[in-house]
Amino acid sequence: MSPESQDTGSEGSRPPAWARxxxxxxxxxxxxxxxxxxxxxxxxxxxxxALPSKSADEVGLAPSLALQPPCAQPERAEPGTPIYLHLPFxxxxxxxxxxxxxxxxxxxxxxxxxxxxxxxxxxxPERPRTVFLGGGTPSLLSAPQLEQVLNELxxxxxxxxxxxxVTAECNPESLDVAKARVLxxxxxxxxxxxxxxxxxxxxKTFGRVHDAAQGLAAYDAAxxxxxxxxxVDLIYAYPGQTLASWEEDLATILALGPDHLSAYNxxxxxxxxxxxxxxxGKLSPLHEDLELDLFLTTRSACSQAGLxxxxxxxxxxxxxxxxxxxxxxxxxxxxxxxxxxxxxVGPVRFGNPRALAAYRRWITNAGHATAWDERLDPAxxxxxTWWLGLRLAEGLEPARARRTAGFDGxxxxxxxxxxxxxxxxxxxxxxxxxxxxxxxxxxxxxPLADAIASxxxxxxxxx
Ligand code: SF4
Numbered sequence: 001m002s003p004e005s006q007d008t009g010s011e012g013s014r015p016p017a018w019a020r021x022x023x024x025x026x027x028x029x030x031x032x033x034x035x036x037x038x039x040x041x042x043x044x045x046x047x048x049x050a051l052p053s054k055s056a057d058e059v060g061l062a063p064s065l066a067l068q069p070p071c072a073q074p075e076r077a078e079p080g081t082p083i084y085l086h087l088p089f090x091x092x093x094x095x096x097x098x099x100x101x102x103x104x105x106x107x108x109x110x111x112x113x114x115x116x117x118x119x120x121x122x123x124x125p126e127r128p129r130t131v132f133l134g135g136g137t138p139s140l141l142s143a144p145q146l147e148q149v150l151n152e153l154x155x156x157x158x159x160x161x162x163x164x165x166v167t168a169e170c171n172p173e174s175l176d177v178a179k180a181r182v183l184x185x186x187x188x189x190x191x192x193x194x195x196x197x198x199x200x201x202x203x204k205t206f207g208r209v210h211d212a213a214q215g216l217a218a219y220d221a222a223x224x225x226x227x228x229x230x231x232v233d234l235i236y237a238y239p240g241q242t243l244a245s246w247e248e249d250l251a252t253i254l255a256l257g258p259d260h261l262s263a264y265n266x267x268x269x270x271x272x273x274x275x276x277x278x279x280x281g282k283l284s285p286l287h288e289d290l291e292l293d294l295f296l297t298t299r300s301a302c303s304q305a306g307l308x309x310x311x312x313x314x315x316x317x318x319x320x321x322x323x324x325x326x327x328x329x330x331x332x333x334x335x336x337x338x339x340x341x342x343x344x345v346g347p348v349r350f351g352n353p354r355a356l357a358a359y360r361r362w363i364t365n366a367g368h369a370t371a372w373d374e375r376l377d378p379a380x381x382x383x384x385t386w387w388l389g390l391r392l393a394e395g396l397e398p399a400r401a402r403r404t405a406g407f408d409g410x411x412x413x414x415x416x417x418x419x420x421x422x423x424x425x426x427x428x429x430x431x432x433x434x435x436x437x438x439x440x441x442x443x444x445x446x447p448l449a450d451a452i453a454s455x456x457x458x459x460x461x462x463x
Contacts, residue, residue, distance in 0.1 A: 003265075041413025051301075069353075069362040071370040075126040077335045077345045082327050083157070085116065085149065086338030087135040088356070091173050094207040095273035096266060100340030100354040101136045104147055112339070112356065113145045115363045117152045119337050119352075122367050127162035128335075130324035132169075133188070135338075139170035143182045150186040160187040165323045167192055172210035172218035180225030186384075190322075191222040192231040198249040202238055219256055229320055231260035235289045236298065238266045238353060239283045246294050247301070254305040259320040263298045264313050265291055293448055301444075312391045312441075312449045329392050331385040339369070347376050347406065381405035381414065383460035386414050387453040390427075397432060413463040417456055421445065425451055 087110070089104035131153070141149070154160045167190040168183050180191060191352065195215040197203050203211060210218075222230045232253055236246055245246040253261065268275040268285070286294075299309050307315035311329060327334060336343045339359035342351040350373035353359055362369035376384075382405035389396030398412055418439050421427035426445030432438045441449055 006456060013034040018130050034459060068366050069348060069368065069370050071373045073366065073368045074123065074343070074345065074348075074350060074370055074373075076123060077333060077343070079126040080129050080162070081125040081345065082130040082132070082324055082332070082334045083124055083128040083153070084324075084334055084341060085120075085131070085133045085153070086137075086336060086341040087116070087133060087138045087141060087149075088112070089140055090137045091133065091140060091171065091209045092207065095277075096206060096269070098269035098272050101137070102356070104140055107356070109141070109145065109359065109389070111168075113141070113148055115360050116338050117148060118363050119368065120149070120153050120156055123335060123337060124156050125335055126157050128157055128159050129162065131159050131163050131166045131326065132324040133167065134169045136169075137171045137172040137174060137194075138168045139179055139183070143179070146182055146186055150188070154187060154391050163187075165190055167322065167324060169194065170222070175218040175221055177221045177224050180221050181229065182213065184225055184227060189228040190231065191227045191229075192233065192262075193218050193222060193337060194233045194254070195219070196233060196235045197238075198252045199245060202235075202241070205238060205240075205414045206235065216256075219258075229259040231262065231322070232256075232258045234261065234263045235266050235292045236263060237286050239285065241290075241294070243290065243293050243297065247297060250298065250301040254301060254307070258307075260316045261302060261307055261315070261324060262314050263302075265295065295447055308393070310393050312446065326392070329388045330396075331381070331388050332399075347378075347381065349374050349376060378407040378409075379463060380461055382407045382412075383457045386417075386456040386460065390439070390441055390453050390456070391449060393440065394432070395430065395438045397436045397438050399436070413460045414456060417459045421452060421455075 058181060086100070088101050089107060090101045092100065092103050138146075140437055159166065166188050168188045169192045170180075170183075171194045175191070175193065183191065193215070195218075196206055196208060198212045198215070200211050219230065219232065234249065234253065236249075242392055266274075268278045268283075274283060278285065298315075302309060302315040306317055308318070308319045309315050311325070314325070316322070333345050334343065336351070339352055339356055340354040342349065344350075350370050352369040353362070353371040358371070359369045362371070382401060385401040385404050386396065389401060398414060398418075401414065402408070402412060418427055422429070424443055426448060427439055428442050430438050441452065445452055
């Protein structure tokens with residue numbers, strides 16, 4: 001539903017690719033910053049090639065005849081572990097989207113809700129610190145379906161009393177005041193709305209079923225219903241976009257006073273109609289210099305509106321950062337539930353199939369749907385911690401990164417890479433709130449965040 005988490009060209013809060021649906025948002029295969037990796041001499045820049053070793057597509061399609069999932073049932077994660085619920089249905093499938101989602105028409109949504117509830121009973125950790133409903137379009141579910149999911153989630157986990165943040169991604173065509181109240185009454189506190197653009201021609205290009213007026217109405221509905229926080233998702237750098245039109249869009253959105261904004265530049269994901277149209281010459285990417293202008297304009301406009309850039313593509317007023325996604329960027333643990341959802345608990349990453357039939361069959365037969373798993377060694381976890389942490393404005397602390405990764409080697413392999421980027425002016429050292437040394441991107445490094453992060457991913461895992 002929305003590029004705020006698993007996230008390009010989609011909506012909302014985008015966590016790493018594997019954090020949402022094994023293609024979760026902020027897709028690691030996507031550029032979320034405007035400058036091409038070749039600007040710093042890398043030919044790769046494709047972090048996803050290293051993660052995970054077994055793709056969910058691979059296991060989502062093949063096992064359609066399997067009666068049992070190939071992996072052991074995972075143990076229930078420790079109390080407090082964040083929960084991501086993947087609700088895979090949308091009004092239609094947007095042609096740029098590579099999340100695991102399908103058009104709801106003709107699907108057994110009630111049946112899928114029942115299977116997701118079964119997985120909640122089997123795997124959801126108690127007292128999660130954050131809960132994030134993504135997809136897909138969670139707001140597309142009916143009130144009884146949302147009640148079934150969220151009441152059972154609370155019965156199993158007590159999330160309504162434990163969570164500091166509960167987010168639901170919503171799309172304008174399925175968010176009115178009544179639906180927003182249903183979500184809030186069930187324990188959701190933060191609504192993330194996939195507006196994507198204020199231009200009807202762009203929304204048409206994106207294949208969205210809402211128009212700009214419906215987008216504004218959905219935002220009003222979220223406010224009228226009394227959401228504690230409202231986030232807006234926008235996509236920029238789409239074919240034909242101009243700097244002036246983006247400035248107008250930003251002005252319109254920022255005048256609403258959102259608590260949080262996710263703004264991602266469009267990327268052309270493999271196996272999407274957009275990528276095919278690009279290859280066929282039916283769509284033309286923007287010039288890289290214009291993409292950079294759009295990125296810098298976004299930062300400047302958000303700053304003037306009081307939204308701070310706390311992550312490369314995410315902006316928030318004070319205290320309104322998305323805690324659920326900050327946990328992803330800090331490489332914390334999480335439990336993903338639903339078809340295609342990915343989890344990382346301790347050193348193990350595992351995921352459900354990106355296939356509705358296999359998911360349902362495995363939940364019915366085995367009580368879980370773990371289709372693949374992989375144990376990450378400390379060097380890989382250290383690489384991922386840098387790869388993700390550099391996206392945060394506050395950067396990361398090398399000593400904490402080593403602890404997070406369980407890395408106790410005599411030499412930190414990240415530091416020579418960091419010093420190299422310090423010399424080139426892309427990284428800088430700073431002092432954190434507790435006097436700790438941290439590393440963060442400089443202004444000139446920010447537009448190259450994806451490429452620089454990939455250098456850490458490749459460089460550390462190669463040691
Ligand atoms: S298909 Fe669904 S999940 Fe994908 S971008 Fe469109 S609304 Fe969002």
